[in-house]
Amino acid sequence: MQLRNVLPGDVEAYVRMRCDPVMMADLGGPLPREGMADKVRRDAQQAGADLAWFKMIVPDPNRPDVVAGTVTIWAHETEGEPTSEIGWMVLPEFQGQGLGKRAVCTLLRQARDQGRWGVVHAFPAVNNAASNGICRSVGFRFLSETDVRFADRVLKVNHWDIDPRTDLT
Numbered sequence: 001m002q003l004r005n006v007l008p009g010d011v012e013a014y015v016r017m018r019c020d021p022v023m024m025a026d027l028g029g030p031l032p033r034e035g036m037a038d039k040v041r042r043d044a045q046q047a048g049a050d051l052a053w054f055k056m057i058v059p060d061p062n063r064p065d066v067v068a069g070t071v072t073i074w075a076h077e078t079e080g081e082p083t084s085e086i087g088w089m090v091l092p093e094f095q096g097q098g099l100g101k102r103a104v105c106t107l108l109r110q111a112r113d114q115g116r117w118g119v120v121h122a123f124p125a126v127n128n129a130a131s132n133g134i135c136r137s138v139g140f141r142f143l144s145e146t147d148v149r150f151a152d153r154v155l156k157v158n159h160w161d162i163d164p165r166t167d168l169t
């Protein structure tokens with residue numbers, strides 16, 4: 001498994017992840033197809049400038065054209081405080097094979113090794129067993145159940161955090 005930066009040509013993979021009702025069931029439902037090319041372009045720009053880590057998961061380095069999903073760390077402000085957040089998605093045909101967990105571990109090890117991002121937060125939907133499973137098995141600490149706003153929706157989520165310098169299992 002390898003991670004590489006999102007590129008402008010990754011629109012199809014984004015559409016399969018973000019415009020699909022099953023993939024987006026825990027994120028408030030599918031997003032419209034129209035905005036995706038712009039979203040990929042913005043993410044690729046930010047990744048290229050190293051402002052955020054927008055990564056595609058490549059299961060087999062010998063087949064770099066096949067992508068299994070995304071894992072992302074970015075920064076935003078919560079009540080005036082800078083916050084680092086991680087998120088992930090794995091396409092259906094690659095789920096349940098440990099790829100999500102390995103991709104999350106790989107990116108958090110990179111954060112630790114480069115001294116980037118500090119404590120990293122995750123907000124999986126309360127009912128998303130696989131995403132909460134990733135948090136638990138990677139070494140995140142459960143903080144609380146809370147509501148977050150995502151793409152103009154309010155979602156019921158679990159708040160987890162991890163300090164990659166000390167907590168990675």
Ligand SMILES: CC(C)(COP(=O)(O)OP(=O)(O)OC[C@H]1O[C@@H](n2cnc3c(N)ncnc32)[C@H](O)[C@@H]1OP(=O)(O)O)[C@@H](O)C(=O)NCCC(=O)NCCS
Nearest residue numbers: 089090095096097098099100101124129130131133134137
């Ligand atoms: C959530 C998602 C990223 C998981 O990726 P994955 O590659 O299938 O997960 P993994 O195979 O790495 O499994 C991770 C952990 O969760 C556990 N797990 C996986 N599926 C599970 C399920 N349905 N129920 C309970 N635990 C589950 C695994 O056993 C593993 O824990 P372990 O290491 O202790 O055994 C993927 O299913 C997905 O993208 N789903 C749709 C979109 C989504 O929900 N995105 C996240 C929004 S918060």
